[in-house]
Amino acid sequence: MPQIPIIMPQLGESIAEATITAFRVKPGEEVAVDQEIIEVETNKATMNVTSPCKGKVARLSAELNESYPVGAILGYLEATPEDAARQGFDTTVLTKQKAAATGDDDARDSVGDKSRQTVQPTVRGLPVPAHAAGASFMSPRLKARMAELGLHAADLAGIAGSGAGGRVTIQDFERFIASIEKHKQSPASSMRIAVADAMRRSWTRPIATVGLPIRLDALFAHRKASSPKPGPALYALRALAMALAENSAPAGRLIGKKIVHPSSIDLGFAVEAEDGVFVPVIREADRKSLKELLGRYNELIELCHQRKLPVEATGGSIGIVTNFGTFGLMWATPIPLPEQTLVLGVGAARKAPAWDEARGQFVPVMEANFTLSFDHRFLDGGAAGRLLTRIAALLNTPEVL
Amino acid sequence: MVPNVAGGEADPGVSMPRDTYLKAFRGMLLARTLDDKLASLYRTGKIYGGVFLGRGQEALSVALGLSLRPGDVFAPLIRDLAGRLAFGEPVIDVVRTFLGSSLGPMRGRDGNVHRGRPREGLLPMISHLGAMISVVNGVLFARRMKRLGGFVGATSIGDGGTSTGAFHEALNQAAIEKLPLVLVVANNQYAYSTPTSRQFACQELADRAVGYGVAGHTLDGTDLAACLRVLGDAVHRAREGQGPQLVVARLLRLCGHGEHDDAGYVDGRLRDSTVGRDCLRVAERVLVNQEWGSLADLETWRAQAVRQVEEIVASVQREPTPDPFKEDWRALASAHLVGTYDEDKSGDGPGLRST
């Protein structure tokens, strides 16, 4: 008699395991298909594992109060070949799987030469763990429908799939679309969509962030004495440019097995607009001093406000600077654009206590958190930290900028 | 049950009008001239595919063609140029098909000897030997069903073709139905490189006629007079309702199987024997001996044949070849059954929707 495994199902999206809280049946009991047989608890709810087939409970190998991952075998049912076939189970494969799993010689022999000589497919319609390829598989029909609606795989994150391997079927998808129709909707601007697309593409990389509080007293003194006055972001941009001019490796890109170094230190800076962000770019920021960059910097900001930023003034930057401190924020982890690997974030300046060893007391200083977000495939914390530290040193000697 | 008529040596004394013999001779001459021209076009690379000549078979073939009447049906085979022309095939059809002119009867869809005009009783052969015989049977059978009479169907085949199942089935079928079929076997001693000793074990191919229950005739295929006499007789008997006539002629293939073949395997002794005589030369000698034509006449007739052929070849060479973009690429007569699924997956090539 074929042995049908009872497998921990995918109980919700992002659920990876569940704990056995109760057994509703005993070995030897007859069960119907889809009958609730094991109660489990996830970190969200209590749910039930149902019987995959009509048959008799042969063995329950899971233990009470133990956790098992999605896809783990919790026990076995014994079913007739007809009932098994009715649920679409291939009994030769089942016998072989059981034999392999339990070292059951009889079961292995009964399948014998036939299974050794045939090629077994990897997915046979049985639920598989969440990390298997099946969970993210989109059929051609689903892709076509998504293309029709202008949706991406990222938009499907909120849907639990009911298909083989946890994949989202066309029925799951249409239910999802129907359900969002019931919510209030407003149109997204083209800028919003463009930013969404850029962030989606950027996020396919592993982005990490390091941070450092940097003393700004010297900078503010320098600024006070300057006319016209450069913005803090420009100081940061110039410091980043000089640091990269000394060592351009951190701004390279990893393409396959090669590191592609930047040919020109072009840096962008974020300018907030109504519905998104402009990123004008200053070319060869390492070749001009802070004073020399100021005019161009202000000009670019003005163009952004007038929404007249020309295309040549955007794109092609190897890193950007963003001043989230203007919103009063102390900390942020900005995401680089898809074609870059670095974002230097500037937090809000504030008065903070700093320990003065010479005087043996805390003294008030002007300080802001600076963060450096980077592509972790290419840079590690140490290199990122060294870059940030060099920027801090440069900002503390603003006359060299 | 049926008389077995044997042909004898060339006997110029047998009563045959000069005009009959001369017409046949000039038909042979035209065929030989055209064959020679095709061979030379082939050697200069002007012909696509193979060239198959009827050199050595002209007497037999022209005699068959002349014995038929308009309204008869004729399925010639590969060495029947003389017979085709005698039956009425225009020289230009021959040249157009070989040179691949889009104006030829096959319009480039088939070539060289696979040509004909079925509605005019000249059936285009397919390559599978023996297959045309039952088709001729079908035409004869259908005419009988339509209560037509007085017609004959004729077809040629070689010694090799008599080994096919198709030959056997068709001759048997014609005999059962007592059709007015004249089946001419040109035993030219070779089927490609295979001599007759490897083709059949009976002494004489015409002996098979008894086995099928049909009349059998044998003759010397190099003797035009004998050919005219025997074939005239066989066609007459068929037309009179005496059933199928199997005619077996002895001759020698005087060319390669195709012009790509040098026939180096042919036994030299055959070339030197009577079976190896060139029927055209034999006929020329008869004409001269009978004083039906002088050497000067022969020269004149030869020159006329050459001129006729050259003119047609020259004009056909200026004609257009098939344009794949103008082809309708449709193999079904029923246009409504050619569907909307485009099966032309061969890149950007022209292709009609197919089913």
Next chain:
Amino acid sequence: MSITYLEAIREAQARALADDPRVFIYGQDVGAFGGAFKATKNLAREFPGRVIDAPLSEDAIVGLAIGATLEGLRPIIEMQFADFSTVGLNQIVNQAATLFWRTQVPCPIVVRLPSGGTSGGGPFHSQNLEAVYAQWPGLVILTPATVEDAYAMLLEAIAIDDPVIFCEHKLLYYHLKAERLPTESLPVGKARIARQGRDLTIVAYSAMVHEALAAAEELAAEGSQIEVVDLRSVRPLDTDTVMASVARTGRLLCVGESWPWGGVNAEVVARVASEGFGLLDAPPQRLNAKDTPVPFHPHLWAAHRPTAGSIATAARKLLRQ
């Protein structure tokens, strides 16, 4: 009044002989004997001189028919079994199928092939050769699955100016019955939706249509609605109807009684995969007979070809994917 599939074929031939003096029937044992399956019973008597016994020569039988079309006649050839038609293959595929393309002269023969397996038939009385003939351009290939289609499509076959290979299924001869003959029908080249559904499309033809319908009944009881498409003709093949069905269901299972390699199933799957890729919610599947000659013993034969049970199993698997 009820009429069998075989009787419908006989009725169609009788009607054709009566309506069109150009029609005649030629084949082994078709005359006084009425044919091996009695498909021409009494016709020789009713239409003297028009139903003629042929010698045991499939090549010459087809050749004669081709010659007859050159005289404007419209012959129906009965091959005793589809399996024997290969002896006449050359005349069918190299003479009849090429005649129009080479000469613009149509060749309106109909070659009736008693096809398909019956219990105990064995390797040489059971073959389905529609895919073999479909390979050559110039042929029309019909595979009627119902009594009505056996009648109407044979009449249309005789009227078509091209060589038609008419694949009648022997298992349906005496088992399939209808109340009456149709007065109208779908034209050749259009497939029929034999059963409507929304979960999965089965494309089948000839006897397999009935197996597919039985499988669909079984699955209906389990809550799955299977759509069954009866191709009716293999060439021309109604791609549009198949594509529209797959657009509705997203899943395709092609079922055929012939062998796996390059069969009608393969052709349908190829078309849907290349022209309707975006319609598929799961990989398209085929179910064929096993890749061996057709076995003689009924136990082996029962497992050799698709049945309602094996079709249902394949459908269930596909539904779960």
